[in-house]
Amino acid sequence: MSVHRAARRFLTVLALAAWVAVFSLNAAAQAVQKPGPKDLCPVCGMLVSKYPNWVAVVQYKDGHAHFFDGAKDLFKYLHDLEKYAPGHRREDVAALQVTDYYSLARIDAQKAIFVIGSDVLGPMGHELVPLASRADAEDFMKDHKGKRILGFAEVTRELPFRLDDGKF
Numbered sequence: 001m002s003v004h005r006a007a008r009r010f011l012t013v014l015a016l017a018a019w020v021a022v023f024s025l026n027a028a029a030q031a032v033q034k035p036g037p038k039d040l041c042p043v044c045g046m047l048v049s050k051y052p053n054w055v056a057v058v059q060y061k062d063g064h065a066h067f068f069d070g071a072k073d074l075f076k077y078l079h080d081l082e083k084y085a086p087g088h089r090r091e092d093v094a095a096l097q098v099t100d101y102y103s104l105a106r107i108d109a110q111k112a113i114f115v116i117g118s119d120v121l122g123p124m125g126h127e128l129v130p131l132a133s134r135a136d137a138e139d140f141m142k143d144h145k146g147k148r149i150l151g152f153a154e155v156t157r158e159l160p161f162r163l164d165d166g167k168f
Contacts, residue, residue: 056130
């Protein structure tokens, strides 16, 4: 085998190994994490594991995560990282997840549809109820007297605090 061919093969193997390492780190960062028994919501201080049907997660690229007892506190956190997570930056976030009301599966928060003003209360009262699809949100609205359907980008900085006051 020529020196050039051996060098090319070595570089190809090295590049493949680097790609696998990067992919593995990214996959680890994106893996669904569960709150431990002592994980506290950084917004309200509640034990998150007591409310598995409402868990929301911010997962960072370095693999660590912050857990919340509902989407409402997740949004408070995201809108004011400086207050709730000094030193953390939005661009370091690898994944945002919420728990779908019907399936209880974790779904991408940015793709979720949220219903507010329903008769379903979360651990902290009125909540942004996450649903996997618009059709689910419309069914939920009918079944639970919801007031509004919102996408991720429509949740303003003020809305979670208005929900605390029962304003939809």
